Amino acid sequence: MKRTEISDLYQKYTEMDGAQVTIGGWVRTIRDSKALGFIELNDGSCFKGVQIVFEDGKVSNFKEVAKYNVGSAIIVTGKVLVTPNARQPFEIHAEEIQLEGASSPDYPLQKKRHSLEFLRSIAHLRPRTNTFSAVFRVRSAAAYAIHKFFNERGFIYAHTPLITASDAEGAGEMFRVTTLDPKNPPLTEEGEVDFSQDFFGKPTSLTVSGQLEAECMTMAFGKTYTFGPTFRAENSNTARHAAEFWMIEPEIAFADLQDDMELAKDMIQFVLQYVLDTCPADMEFFNAHYDKTLLQRLNDLIHSDFGHVTYTEAIEILEQHKDKFEYPVYWGVDLQTEHERFLTEEIFKKPIFVTDYPKEIKAFYMRLNDDQKTVAAMDLLVPGVGEIIGGSQREERLDILEQRIEELGMKTEDYSWYLDLRRFGGTKHCGFGLGFERLIMYMTGISNIRDVLPFPRTTGSAEY
Amino acid sequence: MKRTEISDLYQKYTEMDGAQVTIGGWVRTIRDSKALGFIELNDGSCFKGVQIVFEDGKVSNFKEVAKYNVGSAIIVTGKVLVTPNARQPFEIHAEEIQLEGASSPDYPLQKKRHSLEFLRSIAHLRPRTNTFSAVFRVRSAAAYAIHKFFNERGFIYAHTPLITASDAEGAGEMFRVTTLDPKNPPLTEEGEVDFSQDFFGKPTSLTVSGQLEAECMTMAFGKTYTFGPTFRAENSNTARHAAEFWMIEPEIAFADLQDDMELAKDMIQFVLQYVLDTCPADMEFFNAHYDKTLLQRLNDLIHSDFGHVTYTEAIEILEQHKDKFEYPVYWGVDLQTEHERFLTEEIFKKPIFVTDYPKEIKAFYMRLNDDQKTVAAMDLLVPGVGEIIGGSQREERLDILEQRIEELGMKTEDYSWYLDLRRFGGTKHCGFGLGFERLIMYMTGISNIRDVLPFPRTTGSAEY
Numbered sequence: 001m002k003r004t005e006i007s008d009l010y011q012k013y014t015e016m017d018g019a020q021v022t023i024g025g026w027v028r029t030i031r032d033s034k035a036l037g038f039i040e041l042n043d044g045s046c047f048k049g050v051q052i053v054f055e056d057g058k059v060s061n062f063k064e065v066a067k068y069n070v071g072s073a074i075i076v077t078g079k080v081l082v083t084p085n086a087r088q089p090f091e092i093h094a095e096e097i098q099l100e101g102a103s104s105p106d107y108p109l110q111k112k113r114h115s116l117e118f119l120r121s122i123a124h125l126r127p128r129t130n131t132f133s134a135v136f137r138v139r140s141a142a143a144y145a146i147h148k149f150f151n152e153r154g155f156i157y158a159h160t161p162l163i164t165a166s167d168a169e170g171a172g173e174m175f176r177v178t179t180l181d182p183k184n185p186p187l188t189e190e191g192e193v194d195f196s197q198d199f200f201g202k203p204t205s206l207t208v209s210g211q212l213e214a215e216c217m218t219m220a221f222g223k224t225y226t227f228g229p230t231f232r233a234e235n236s237n238t239a240r241h242a243a244e245f246w247m248i249e250p251e252i253a254f255a256d257l258q259d260d261m262e263l264a265k266d267m268i269q270f271v272l273q274y275v276l277d278t279c280p281a282d283m284e285f286f287n288a289h290y291d292k293t294l295l296q297r298l299n300d301l302i303h304s305d306f307g308h309v310t311y312t313e314a315i316e317i318l319e320q321h322k323d324k325f326e327y328p329v330y331w332g333v334d335l336q337t338e339h340e341r342f343l344t345e346e347i348f349k350k351p352i353f354v355t356d357y358p359k360e361i362k363a364f365y366m367r368l369n370d371d372q373k374t375v376a377a378m379d380l381l382v383p384g385v386g387e388i389i390g391g392s393q394r395e396e397r398l399d400i401l402e403q404r405i406e407e408l409g410m411k412t413e414d415y416s417w418y419l420d421l422r423r424f425g426g427t428k429h430c431g432f433g434l435g436f437e438r439l440i441m442y443m444t445g446i447s448n449i450r451d452v453l454p455f456p457r458t459t460g461s462a463e464y
Numbered sequence: 465m466k467r468t469e470i471s472d473l474y475q476k477y478t479e480m481d482g483a484q485v486t487i488g489g490w491v492r493t494i495r496d497s498k499a500l501g502f503i504e505l506n507d508g509s510c511f512k513g514v515q516i517v518f519e520d521g522k523v524s525n526f527k528e529v530a531k532y533n534v535g536s537a538i539i540v541t542g543k544v545l546v547t548p549n550a551r552q553p554f555e556i557h558a559e560e561i562q563l564e565g566a567s568s569p570d571y572p573l574q575k576k577r578h579s580l581e582f583l584r585s586i587a588h589l590r591p592r593t594n595t596f597s598a599v600f601r602v603r604s605a606a607a608y609a610i611h612k613f614f615n616e617r618g619f620i621y622a623h624t625p626l627i628t629a630s631d632a633e634g635a636g637e638m639f640r641v642t643t644l645d646p647k648n649p650p651l652t653e654e655g656e657v658d659f660s661q662d663f664f665g666k667p668t669s670l671t672v673s674g675q676l677e678a679e680c681m682t683m684a685f686g687k688t689y690t691f692g693p694t695f696r697a698e699n700s701n702t703a704r705h706a707a708e709f710w711m712i713e714p715e716i717a718f719a720d721l722q723d724d725m726e727l728a729k730d731m732i733q734f735v736l737q738y739v740l741d742t743c744p745a746d747m748e749f750f751n752a753h754y755d756k757t758l759l760q761r762l763n764d765l766i767h768s769d770f771g772h773v774t775y776t777e778a779i780e781i782l783e784q785h786k787d788k789f790e791y792p793v794y795w796g797v798d799l800q801t802e803h804e805r806f807l808t809e810e811i812f813k814k815p816i817f818v819t820d821y822p823k824e825i826k827a828f829y830m831r832l833n834d835d836q837k838t839v840a841a842m843d844l845l846v847p848g849v850g851e852i853i854g855g856s857q858r859e860e861r862l863d864i865l866e867q868r869i870e871e872l873g874m875k876t877e878d879y880s881w882y883l884d885l886r887r888f889g890g891t892k893h894c895g896f897g898l899g900f901e902r903l904i905m906y907m908t909g910i911s912n913i914r915d916v917l918p919f920p921r922t923t924g925s926a927e928y
Binding site for chain 2: 003005007024025026027043044045071072073075100101102103104106107123124125127128132133136137139140143144147151154156157158159160161162163164165166173175176177178179180182183185187192193199200201202203204206212213216217219220221222223228229231233235243244246253254396417418420421422423424425426427428453454455456457459460461462463464
């Protein structure tokens with residue numbers, strides 16, 4: 001069967017006026033009166049569906065078709081008719097309609113508004129709704145844009161491992177990965193769990209970041225990025241946390257924090273522009289139904305300068321407005337979302353980088369500044385969200401890195417391979433992490449992370 | 465610092481004769497005699513390095529530079545000099561050489577041949593060797609090619625979950641994912657492990673396939689693919705098995721096994737052509753050092769017809785040559801690699817699809833053929849390797865699928881969401897799985913899976 005996709009019809013319908021086509025898709029709505037019926041058919045190739053007109057006498061099975069349930073899969077052969085004066089630019093006049101797979105009156109997605117909460121309970125069917133069709137189409141386009149951006153700039157895509165025996169951040173709740181008997185694990189003579197009998201011969205977990213391994217690759221290729229799943233076993237049941245999410249982590253050698261910020265800006269602007277260009281109908285839908293300021297906000301970000309302020313300056317600014325905040329503001333505190341949004345929305349009115357955070361609130365591998373108090377970290381804050389990217393220059397000086405590891409009570413021997421990168425041809429280098437779901441939420445106006453992951457895994461929930 | 469990458473120099477050196485450039489990279493070799501020295505510098509932007517000529521008087525620190533250890537990171541500013549009669553097409557005459565990060569005489573990658581086994585023990589440094597630089601560059605290019613292929617055809621990239629409470633294949637050894645105390649897990653009143661207290665409130669594992677979830681997405685978008693990590697807790701210490709590997713799983717609706725085979729053929733030919741076009745130096749290296757027939761074999765595959773034989777016919781053919789095989793041949797047996805390679809190399813002398821396998825040796829979701837004995841499965845066999853892709857048409861008929869699930873002793877209630885796809889607008893559909901590492905091994909001539917994964921996870925080993 002040569003199937004024409006609806007996205008192709010929208011691109012070529014003017015040339016196809018009168019042409020016969022065959023379309024396969026799912027019935028979104030169906031109505032009929034006596035001898036004339038209308039089906040809105042969607043095949044997922046684009047946001048929009050197409051109107052199928054079926055007429056008794058023109059199709060042989062009019063009465064059967066009229067009884068098809070919403071959700072049915074059908075194959076329609078018919079003629080394209082351009083309709084310049086109608087709501088839709090063209091329609092299909094059916095000559096043959098074939099039932100590919102029936103639906104039933106129990107089909108949960110009848111034509112009415114469903115809450116996002118309800119749709120979460122039927123995650124296997126929700127991609128067939130307008131909202132989730134648009135979300136996952138935008139997600140796919142954004143993922144491609146990320147690969148395209150880095151590929152065009154000569155970055156190597158590094159597949160860093162998910163199962164790990166180390167803990168990249170020196171902290172963070174992790175999932176254990178094991179094949180040991182959960183009830184009666186083998187024990188050592190001392191009565192402890194004998195992990196030497198586990199699959200990898202030691203305790204292993206799901207990674208919280210591929211950065212340290214990506215640094216190894218970067219010391220060979222100069223520019224790399226990761227893009228894959230990442231895990232947090234945090235028991236936080238919020239709209240912004242998932243146990244399994246996707247992260248992008250670029251890493252660049254011979255580069256400092258300024259280069260890092262430029263890369264972050266270029267990347268995010270590229271991805272937004274790509275999605276606006278390739279998914280206009282989806283983006284208009286989000287703008288109409290989820291956030292009326294969305295398109296304006298994204299276009300502003302694409303064409304805006306990004307501001308830059310140090311953490312110390314940011315604290316000084318925030319202290320002048322401290323009565324506006326729930327959380328206290330003082331030098332040394334980690335910024336809360338309310339602080340971040342105030343800075344980017346009220347003070348700077350554009351995206352800003354905040355740099356040079358106190359070392360106490362940042363990870364061990366961030367490069368110590370000359371003041372000995374702050375590290376060369378950068379966070380990108382954007383209006384409507386707050387932090388969307390976090391990065392840093394990495395400590396390339398062996399002695400200082402060893403000292404930081406010891407200060408934090410970690411063991412240098414656990415990081416000997418990471419320290420080797422400083423022993424053998426280390427370079428100034430830096431990178432950042434972008435939570436992919438945060439980006440999709442930002443780009444769509446969808447406010448719950450459960451609604452931008454096809455099958456979300458959160459505290460207490462791993463369905464499908 | 466404006467750094468020029470070596471890959472750019474190779475593209476533009478003729479126009480750049482005499483131009484001043486700054487390069488950052490790692491010293492592969494260094495030698496000097498009195499007042500003249502040579503460095504082979506590699507920055508990972510392409511397979512090849514560049515020759516740096518440094519002369520006493522031209523650089524201010526000649527004596528220091530001459531003592532740099534192999535592996536050092538340096539930044540060189542100098543002039544491009546085109547050298548039409550030399551081995552290399554151009555070289556850089558240094559004006560300034562700056563040590564970015566020293567190396568030491570202990571650097572394990574001194575100029576000599578290292579075994580792949582030894583290099584596995586320094587996986588954090590091995591990307592700096594010719595072999596692994598080429599492997600991971602080809603891996604990155606192939607990954608991009610896959611995304612490009614599917615994106616250009618309108619497929620939606622589906623991020624299916626890695627943590628799962630189901631078992632996609634109805635079998636397969638899986639890793640358990642847990643946050644329970646490994647030594648003293650909470651117990652129920654009956655004395656069993658109380659998984660209701662685990663992170664997700666039930667036992668969860670790492671997925672062996674995203675197919676079933678991808679089918680959900682395909683019943684909305686028509687064409688989807690997954691590309692992400694997959695896991696097997698098989699205790700098989702072979703050159704072809706890893707516990708964590710990457711897999712590509714496309715899935716297409718309104719499509720039958722013939723469409724599936726065409727998609728597989730188009731995809732693999734596209735990816736091979738893309739890598740040959742974008743990584744010529746890497747591919748020549750593999751052809752020279754790992755498999756002298758490599759380029760011929762890949763070009764043959766790109767331009768070849770693919771044969772097609774049913775499993776039943778294949779068994780008949782193999783039975784005529786049964787004395788050639790270690791493993792027995794009879795109808796009902798799973799084909800071994802020796803059988804597969806014999807068919808594609810000796811009998812057909814080209815890639816072949818074998819279709820319609822006995823249902824007993826295939827998964828529950830494969831579509832039952834009218835003979836009631838075989839299923840609409842297809843494997844793609846290629847010379848030099850054997851099976852590289854395995855796929856099938858999926859059973860879209862609710863009653864038959866339920867019957868198969870029950871026959872296999874599985875519970876239909878565990879698959880209610882999967883069965884819903886047949887209750888509500890099911891379509892003929894199919895898909896396949898391609899193990900990404902198998903593809904990279906095939907494309908490079910590298911014979912151990914540990915050497916195509918940046919940080920391999922195998923039985924007893926999860927380093928870095």
